Amino acid sequence: MKQRLVVIGAGMASGRVLEHLTDAAPDAFDITLFNAEPRGNYNRIMLSPVLSGEKTYEEIVTHDDAWYAARGIACRFGEKVEKIDREMKVVEGANGHIPYDKLVIATGSNPFMIPLPGHNLDGVIAYRDLEDTQQMMGMGPNNKVVVIGGGLLGLEAAAGMAAHGVDVTVVHIMGHLMERQLDEAAGYLLKKSLEDKGIKICLQANSKEILGEDGKVRALLLDDGTELPCDLLVMAVGIRPNTALAQEAGLATGRGIHVDDQMVTSDPDVFAVGECVEHDGEVFGLVAPLYDQAKVAAQALLEEDAAFMQKTLSTKLKVTGCDLFSAGDFAEGPGREDIVFRDPSRGVYKRLVIEEDRLVGAVMYGDTADGSWFFGLIKDGTSIEEMRETLIFGPAYQGGDTADPLSAVAALPPEAEICGCNGVCKGEIVEAINAGADDLDAVRAGTKASASCGTCTGLVEQVLQVTLGDDFQMPTAQPICGCTDLTHEDVRRLIKGQELKSQAAVWQDLGWTTPNGCHVCRPAINYYLLTDWPLEYQDDPQSRFVNERKHANIQKDGTFSVVPRMWGGITTPDELRAIANAADKYDVPTVKVTGGQRIDLLGVKGEDLPAIWSDLNKAGLVSGHAYSKGLRTVKTCVGTDHCRFGTQDSTGLGIKLEKILWGSWTPHKLKLAVSGCPRNCAEATCKDIGVVCVDSGYQISIGGAAGMDVKETELLCQVPTEDEAIEIVMAVTQAYREGGKYLDRLYKWLGKVGMGWVQAQVVEDLENRAALVARFELSQSIYRKDPWAEHVKEKARTYAPIADFTLEAAE
Amino acid sequence: MSWIDIGHIDEVPLRGARLVKTHIGCIAVFRTAEAEVFAATNSCPHKGGPLSEGIVHGQSVTCPLHNWVFDLNTGEAQGADAGRITIYPVRLEEDRILLDDSAVTRRSAA
Ligand SMILES: Cc1cc2nc3c(=O)[nH]c(=O)nc-3n(C[C@H](O)[C@H](O)[C@H](O)COP(=O)(O)OP(=O)(O)OC[C@H]3O[C@@H](n4cnc5c(N)ncnc54)[C@H](O)[C@@H]3O)c2cc1C
Ligand code: SF4
Ligand code: FES
Numbered sequence: 001m002k003q004r005l006v007v008i009g010a011g012m013a014s015g016r017v018l019e020h021l022t023d024a025a026p027d028a029f030d031i032t033l034f035n036a037e038p039r040g041n042y043n044r045i046m047l048s049p050v051l052s053g054e055k056t057y058e059e060i061v062t063h064d065d066a067w068y069a070a071r072g073i074a075c076r077f078g079e080k081v082e083k084i085d086r087e088m089k090v091v092e093g094a095n096g097h098i099p100y101d102k103l104v105i106a107t108g109s110n111p112f113m114i115p116l117p118g119h120n121l122d123g124v125i126a127y128r129d130l131e132d133t134q135q136m137m138g139m140g141p142n143n144k145v146v147v148i149g150g151g152l153l154g155l156e157a158a159a160g161m162a163a164h165g166v167d168v169t170v171v172h173i174m175g176h177l178m179e180r181q182l183d184e185a186a187g188y189l190l191k192k193s194l195e196d197k198g199i200k201i202c203l204q205a206n207s208k209e210i211l212g213e214d215g216k217v218r219a220l221l222l223d224d225g226t227e228l229p230c231d232l233l234v235m236a237v238g239i240r241p242n243t244a245l246a247q248e249a250g251l252a253t254g255r256g257i258h259v260d261d262q263m264v265t266s267d268p269d270v271f272a273v274g275e276c277v278e279h280d281g282e283v284f285g286l287v288a289p290l291y292d293q294a295k296v297a298a299q300a301l302l303e304e305d306a307a308f309m310q311k312t313l314s315t316k317l318k319v320t321g322c323d324l325f326s327a328g329d330f331a332e333g334p335g336r337e338d339i340v341f342r343d344p345s346r347g348v349y350k351r352l353v354i355e356e357d358r359l360v361g362a363v364m365y366g367d368t369a370d371g372s373w374f375f376g377l378i379k380d381g382t383s384i385e386e387m388r389e390t391l392i393f394g395p396a397y398q399g400g401d402t403a404d405p406l407s408a409v410a411a412l413p414p415e416a417e418i419c420g421c422n423g424v425c426k427g428e429i430v431e432a433i434n435a436g437a438d439d440l441d442a443v444r445a446g447t448k449a450s451a452s453c454g455t456c457t458g459l460v461e462q463v464l465q466v467t468l469g470d471d472f473q474m475p476t477a478q479p480i481c482g483c484t485d486l487t488h489e490d491v492r493r494l495i496k497g498q499e500l501k502s503q504a505a506v507w508q509d510l511g512w513t514t515p516n517g518c519h520v521c522r523p524a525i526n527y528y529l530l531t532d533w534p535l536e537y538q539d540d541p542q543s544r545f546v547n548e549r550k551h552a553n554i555q556k557d558g559t560f561s562v563v564p565r566m567w568g569g570i571t572t573p574d575e576l577r578a579i580a581n582a583a584d585k586y587d588v589p590t591v592k593v594t595g596g597q598r599i600d601l602l603g604v605k606g607e608d609l610p611a612i613w614s615d616l617n618k619a620g621l622v623s624g625h626a627y628s629k630g631l632r633t634v635k636t637c638v639g640t641d642h643c644r645f646g647t648q649d650s651t652g653l654g655i656k657l658e659k660i661l662w663g664s665w666t667p668h669k670l671k672l673a674v675s676g677c678p679r680n681c682a683e684a685t686c687k688d689i690g691v692v693c694v695d696s697g698y699q700i701s702i703g704g705a706a707g708m709d710v711k712e713t714e715l716l717c718q719v720p721t722e723d724e725a726i727e728i729v730m731a732v733t734q735a736y737r738e739g740g741k742y743l744d745r746l747y748k749w750l751g752k753v754g755m756g757w758v759q760a761q762v763v764e765d766l767e768n769r770a771a772l773v774a775r776f777e778l779s780q781s782i783y784r785k786d787p788w789a790e791h792v793k794e795k796a797r798t799y800a801p802i803a804d805f806t807l808e809a810a811e
Numbered sequence: 812m813s814w815i816d817i818g819h820i821d822e823v824p825l826r827g828a829r830l831v832k833t834h835i836g837c838i839a840v841f842r843t844a845e846a847e848v849f850a851a852t853n854s855c856p857h858k859g860g861p862l863s864e865g866i867v868h869g870q871s872v873t874c875p876l877h878n879w880v881f882d883l884n885t886g887e888a889q890g891a892d893a894g895r896i897t898i899y900p901v902r903l904e905e906d907r908i909l910l911d912d913s914a915v916t917r918r919s920a921a
Contacts, residue, residue: 516826519866519873519880542826546864546875554875558861606861802829802840802908803817805915 005029005301006091006100008081008245012287013274014106015041015062016294017301022071025302031073032098034091037129038078040068045287047133048318051160057130084249086267102269102301105246105257109239109275109285114148118210123217124233127157132234139232141165146220146230148207150177152317154236155194159319162199169200169228171207171220181315181326185340185349186365192754193322193347202226241276241283256283261307263297273297279308286313288420314375314420316368325371328378329353330361341392343367343739346489347753350392357385370394372459376416393497409462418463419456424449426463433467440464481520483512488524488741495528501536503529503543517543524742527629527665531737534779547627550799551787552609560609561602563626564616565662568636568654568674569597578619586612596633596671598624610796613788622786629743630665631672631733634658635683639676639693648693650676653722657691657729663784664776667740667749670733685713688746689729694718698725702732702758703747711747714755717763731762731769734776814902814909820846823908828863828872833915838899839863840908841883843870848908849883850901856894 005021007014010033018041021029033040039061046060068075076093083092090099111126113119125132136157139145143166147158150172158168170177176187177194191201208223210233219229241256252258252266256278263271273293275284284290292308299306314327330353341350348366352359352374358381362374373395377384384391395411412418414427424447432446443460444451450460464472479485486494491510500506506525507516517525526543541549552560564579579599583591590602604612613623625632634657637643639650654674661672673684674691684690686704690713693699697720701713716732719725735758740749750758761768791799823829823842830853831838837853839862849870853863860876871889873880880889881896888894899914 515869518868518871519878522866522868542824542867545866546861550864554861554864556858556876558859797822798824798829801832801837802822804832806832806834 002030003028003101004099005031005102005104006098007031007033007104007106008084008091009106009108009274009276010035010037010039010041010075010077011106011108011274012041012044013108013290013294014104016291017104017106017273017298018063018071018073020295020298021301022073024298026071028302029102031071032100033068033073033075033077034079034081034093035075035077036080039130040064040075040077042130044129045318047127047130048156048160050130051133051136051157052163052320053160054320081245084245084270086249086251086270089269100269103271104297104301105265105270105272105276106274107242107245107276109241111235112238112240113235114207114237116207116210118212118217119235121210121212121217121233122215123231124210124235127153127234127236128239135232136161136234137164139164139166141167143167143231144169144229145232145234146171146228147234147236148172148220149234149236149238150174150201150203151180151236151238152178152315154234155190155322156318157234157236158199159194159197159322162194162197167200168198169202169230170194171202171205171222171228173204173206175204177201177203178315178317178324178326181363182324182365183330183351183363185342185351186324186326186363188756188760189347189349189365190317190322190324192756194319196754197321202228239275239285241278243276246272246276254278261296261309262300263293263308264300271297271301280310282310286315288313288423291422312375312379314371316371316420323366323368325364325368326362327371327375328359328361330363336360339388339392343489343493347757352392354384354388357383357388359384359391369458372416372418372420372456373412375420376412379417390497393493409459410466418459419447419449419451422448422451429460429463430467433464438464438468438471480524481518483514483517483521484510486510491525492528492532492741495525495532501529501533503540519545523548527667527742530665530783531779534782548629550606550609551623551625551627551791552604553627555602557603559603559605561600561626562604562609562612562616563594563598563600563624564621565624565658566598567658568634568651570636570651570655571598575619575621578616578621582612582615585615594626596626597635598626598633600626607800610792610799614792617786617789617792623788625662628665629668630663631658631661631670633671634661635671635673635687637674637676637681639674643676643681645679646676646693647695648676648698648722650674650682650691650693653691653693653698653725654682656722656726660726660730660780660784661733663787664733664737664780665783666733666737666746667742668745670736670746672729686710687713689713689732691725691729696720698722700725700728700732703750703755705745705747707745709747714750716755716759727769727773728762730776731772732758734772734779735761737776737779738772813912814904815912815915817908817910820848820903820906820908823848826867828865828867830863831910831915835915837861837863838910838914839872840901840910841867841872843867843883846903846906848901848903850899850910850914851881851883851886852897852899854896855879856888856896857892862896 041063043060043062049055079093079095081093090097111128145166145168147154147170150170158170162168176184177190206223209221211219217233219227243253243257246257247253257272257276259272259277259279265272274290296306296308317324337354339352350364353361359377412426416426418426428447429449437443437446450457522543526540529537530539546554586608588601592600594600634654636651636654640646671687672689673682673687675682675684676693684692686706689702691698699718701715704713705711736746828839828841839853841849855874857879860874864875865872870883871880879892886896886898900911902909
C-alpha cells in the first residue's frame with residue numbers, strides 16, 4: 001500500500017521536496033499539501049521584482065494546478081493546519097482531519113514585529129507574502145511610507161515602492177545599511193545608490209512609537225522627537241522560525257524545530273525543512289541551504305543515504321542598480337589582512353579579507369562579476385599565497401595571458417557554483433548546454449540556474465558564451481569604440497591592474513582588433529596612460545586631437561587661435577604691448593577678450609605659430625592651454641586688494657592655484673574661479689571647481705558647468721586657511737584625473753562617484769588627501785611647463801611644409 | 812612616371828603627416844607605419860578640413876573637423892559618409908620619400 005505523506009506549508013522549501021520526491025519515485029506516496037496562504041508554491045524571493053513592477057505574480061508561480069494534478073498531489077490551499085496529533089498520526093486542518101504515515105513540516109517563519117506602541121494599527125505590515133506586497137503596490141506618488149529595517153528585505157521593499165514614485169523613508173537602527181552582510185564602505189555606497197533613487201535613509205535611528213489616527217497609522221515617532229508621517233509602515237526587522245505547531249505537538253524545538261542531518265525531528269516519522277528548522281544550532285534565512293535540506297529530506301523519505309551540511313553563504317540584493325555581494329566573514333581582527341580596491345568613477349568597492357593565506361571573506365559593491373569565484377575560494381579554503389598580488393582583480397588575472405572579460409568565467413572549475421540559490425555549479429550548466437540548451441531560458445528550465453533570485457543571470461550568460469562561442473549573442477556594455485569590446489572603465493582598470501605602460505601594450509594585451517586604434521580610443525588611452533604612469537609613459541602627440549598636438553585651437557578655415565595665459569586674469573602694460581605687437585606682426589584679423597579673462601588672437605596661420613609663440617615667450621607669456629582637456633583658467637575677482645566687500649585675497653589665491661595646476665591634463669577641460677566674497681563676481685559657482693572666500697575661510701564647491709549643461713556647483717567643504725584650500729583643490733583635481741572617464745566633465749564624474757565619496761576621499765581622509773596631492777605633484781613635475789617654448793625649440797620645423805614647390809616655381 | 816624626393820621618412824612623425832605645398836593645392840604625406848607612407852590631397856571633401864592635422868590610424872586618417880574617416884589606399888570615405896579624396900603615388904627608397912611629380916607640377920587644362 002502507498003504511504004500517506006502530509007506536507008504542511010507550500011513554501012520554497014516544500015516545493016523542492018515535492019519535486020525531488022515525485023521525480024525520483026512518482027508512486028511512492030499519496031501526498032496532501034496544506035498551505036495557509038490561499039495559493040500554492042511560488043518563488044517568494046521574487047516578490048521584490050513583483051513589487052517594483054519588473055515581474056508579475058503569474059511569472060513567479062513555480063508550481064501551478066496542472067503540476068499538482070499531474071503528480072497526484074491533493075492541495076488544501078487557504079487551509080491552516082491547527083494541530084498535529086502524533087499519537088494518532090493525524091493532522092487537523094481547519095476543514096478536517098487527515099491521517100499520515102510521514103509528515104513534513106515546512107511552515108517557514110514569521111516576520112518579527114517590534115512591539116512598539118501602535119504596532120497593531122491599520123497600515124502597519126510586514127514583508128513576507130503576496131498580500132503584503134499588494135498593500136505596498138497600492139501606494140503611489142502621493143503616499144508616504146516608512147520602512148523600519150535597513151536589511152535585505154527592508155531595502156528591497158523601499159526600492160520597490162520608490163520605483164512607483166512613493167516617498168519612502170528607511171529607518172535603520174545601526175550605523176550603516178545591511179550591517180550583517182556589508183562593511184561600512186560598501187554600506188555607504190549602497191546608501192548613496194538608494195538615495196539616488198530618491199529613498200531617504202535615517203541611520204542610527206531609534207523608533208519610539210507608532211502614531212495613529214482613527215485606528216490607522218499616521219506617523220512614526222523617533223526617540224529624538226522626529227516625526228515621520230506615513231500612510232503605510234512596513235516592519236522588516238527580522239524573522240522568527242514558525243515553530244508553534246511543532247512545539248504544541250511536543251516536538252523538540254529551540255529557536256527552530258530541531259532536526260538531524262537527515263532533516264528528521266525528534267519524531268522519526270516527522271521531518272522538517274526550511275526556515276522553521278534549527279540544525280546544529282543554526283537557523284536559516286536564505287533559500288540556498290533550504291534547497292539542500294529539501295533534497296536531503298526527499299532522499300531520506302525514500303530511505304536513501306543523504307546528509308545535510310551547512311555551507312558558507314553569500315548574499316546579494318535584488319535592487320536594480322545596486323550590485324552587491326558579500327560572503328564569509330569580513331570582520332577585522334588580529335592576523336587578518338585586507339585587500340581593498342576602489343574605482344570611484346564606477347562606484348566600485350571590493351574588499352577581501354585574508355587570514356593565513358586563505359580568503360575568509362569578501363564584500364563587493366558596484367562590480368560583483370567575480371563574486372562566485374571569490375566565494376569558491378572561501379568555501380574551498382584555497383591557498384591564495386601565489387596570487388595574492390592580483391587576487392583582487394579576479395580570476396582573469398590569474399595566470400591567464402588574455403584579458404578577455406570572459407576568461408574569468410572560462411577559468412572557473414566545473415565545480416564552481418554559479419547559482420547560489422539553487423546550488424548549480426558551472427559543470428551542470430555546461431552539461432545542459434552540451435545537451436542542447438542554447439539560451440538562458442533553456443538553461444533555466446534544465447538546471448534551475450538563475451531561476452530563483454536571478455542575480456547570477458549575467459554569469460549564466462557568460463557560461464553560455466564561453467561554451468557556445470559565437471553561437472551565443474551576449475548583451476554587452478558600451479565599448480569605447482569599434483577597436484575593442486572593453487568599456488572605458490574596463491580599460492582603466494586593466495591599465496592599472498596589468499601595469500600596461502604603453503599604447504602598444506594596451507593594444508596587444510587587451511586584444512585591440514585594429515593595429516593601432518582609431519581617433520576615438522587613441523586620445524583616451526593616451527590620457528589614461530599619462531595619468532596613471534606619469535614617469536614611465538611619454539605623451540604621444542599623434543594620439544591627440546589637432547588642438548592639443550599644435551597647442552592652439554583650429555578654426556573652421558584651418559587657421560588657429562592663440563591665447564596666452566594671464567595668471568588669475570592679471571596682466572601688465574608690457575604684456576599687453578607684446579600681444580599688440582604680435583597681432584600687428586602676424587596680421588591677426590581678430591583680437592578678442594575671452595570669458596576666461598584673457599585675450600584671444602584669432603586667425604593665425606599654422607606656419608606662423610612657432611614664431612608668434614617665440615615673440616610672446618620673450619615677453620614672459622606662455623601657453624594658456626585654451627585648447628586642452630586640462631586646466632584652462634582660474635578666473636578671479638579683485639578681492640581684498642581693491643574691493644570694499646572682499647574678505648580674502650581672491651586674486652592672489654587664483655594666481656597661486658593657476659601656477660600650481662597649469663599644464664595638467666584632465667579627462668575634460670577644467671575651469672576654476674575664485675570670488676572674494678559671496679557676491680561672487682568671478683562666477684565661481686558655475687565652474688568645475690569654485691572657491692568663494694568668506695570671513696572665516698574658503699568655501700570650495702565642485703561640479704559646476706556653463707556649457708550645453710548649466711549646473712551650479714555643490715559644496716565640497718569649507719576650510720580656514722589658504723594652504724588647505726589649495727591642497728583640497730589639488731586633491732580633488734587628482735581624484736578626478738585618476739577616476740574620470742575620458743571626456744566626462746567633472747560634474748559627470750561627480751554624478752557617478754557622489755559627493756559623499758569625494759568628501760570622504762579628499763576632505764575627511766587626510767592621509768588619502770596627502771597621497772592624492774603627492775601623486776598630482778609627481779605628475780606635474782613632468783607636465784607643469786610651457787609647451788610653446790618647447791615646440792619653438794624642438795619642433796618649429798614640423799609646422800612648416802616638408803616641401804614647398806610653389807617657391808621653386810616662383811624663382 | 813618620374814619621382815621627386817621630398818624628404819627623409821623621419822621628418823614625418825609615425826602616425827602623423829606633413830604637408831607638401833604645390834601650385835595645385837596642398838598634399839598631405841602620411842606615415843602610417845615605420846616604413847609605410849601615403850599621399851593624398853590635404854583638403855577634406857566635406858568642408859575642406861586639413862587632413863594632415865587628423866589622427867592617423869591603421870591605413871586611414873580621420874579629418875580633424877568632423878571626423879570623416881578616409882582609407883588612404885582608395886581615398887574612399889568610410890562608414891556612412893560618402894566622399895573621396897585624391898590619392899597620389901608615393902614610395903620609399905632608402906628612407907627617402909618619393910612623390911610622383913604629376914602630383915606637384917602644374918597640369919595643363921587639356
Ligand atoms: C520579499 C522577500 C525576498 C527574499 N529574497 C531572498 C533572496 O533574494 N535570496 C534568498 O536566498 N532568500 C530570500 N528571501 C527568503 C526566502 O524567501 C525564504 O528563506 C524562503 O521562502 C523560506 O522558505 P520556507 O519554505 O522555509 O518558508 P516559506 O516560503 O515562508 O513557506 C512557508 C509556508 O508555510 C505556510 N504555513 C505556515 N504555517 C502554516 C500552517 N500552520 N498551516 C499551513 N500552512 C502554513 C505559510 O503560509 C507559507 O506559505 C526573501 C524573502 C522575502 C519575504
Ligand atoms: S566677489 Fe565680492 S570681493 Fe570679489 S569683486 Fe565681487 S563683491 Fe568684491
Ligand atoms: S571637413 Fe572633414 S569631416 Fe568635415
